[in-house]
Amino acid sequence: MATSTIDRQYAQLAWAMGKTGVLGYGGGPSVIPLIRYEAVTKYRWMDDEEFGEILAIANALPGPIATKMAAYLGYRQKGILGSILSVLAHIVPSAIAMIALLSFVDYLSNSDVVQGMIVAVMPVISVMLGVMAYEFVKRAYKGLGKWMVVVFCGISFALLQLLAVHPAIVIVLFLAYGAVHFRFVERLKANKSRKPGGDAQ
Incomplete structure (x- = not known):
């Protein structure tokens, strides 16, 4: 029974990461909603809060975002072997497809059918990213309040679009602020509880 459970977990990792690698058309950001569905909604390996935290950390690190997420999910479930399996399942199918289609690159790049497919799939990717962004907001x-969310969205927009700051730098800045913010809130709660009557019901 235990062996079959372990084999099933490996199979779930391989199947989930294989699907995200094959169906994640358009690069790393378009794959994230698919990975989130597999990890949070379908298999419940983690909740939305943990997924958001790992996504933020992964964005701040160098390398392809989808591969980093696959490696983390595999490691979280089955350690180093699970991490290797997840990464291979995520990249090998796409790598094989790229090699197989290499001789047709020139034809495909000028094909009206392929261009039509690209145009058709872009709204789907936009909606998926929009839904994920809405859930994070x-x-x-719930955690920060309405006005803090508005202020942070405005700061993010200004840094990314107006000042053209690299996204990794923006993520690191907000991670640093988050650490300070929650420490400050915890300190305020601790001070309040120490006051006379602070823990009275």
Whole structure:
């Protein structure tokens, strides 16, 4: 029974990461909603909060975002072997497809059919990213409040679009602020509880 459970977990990792690698059309950001569905909704390996934290950390590190997420999910479930399996399942199918289609690159790049496919799939990717962004904003609203979310969204927009700051730098700045913010909140709660009557019901 235990062996079959372990084999099933490996199979789930391989199947989930294989699907995200094959169906994640358009690069790393378009794959993230697919990985989130597999990890949070379908298999429940983690909740939305943990997924958001890992996504933020992965964005701050160098390398392809989808591969880093696959490696983390595999390691979280089955250690080093699970991490290796997840990464291979995520990249090998796409690598094989790229090698197989290499001789047709020139034809495909000029094909009206392929261009039509690209145009058709872009709205789907936009909606998937929009839904994921909405859910993250909703969680931020619960944790920080409406005005803090508005201010942070405005700061993010200014840094990314107006000042053209690299996204990794913006993520690191907000991670640093988050650490300071929650420490400050915990300190305020601790001070309040120490006051006379602070723990009275």
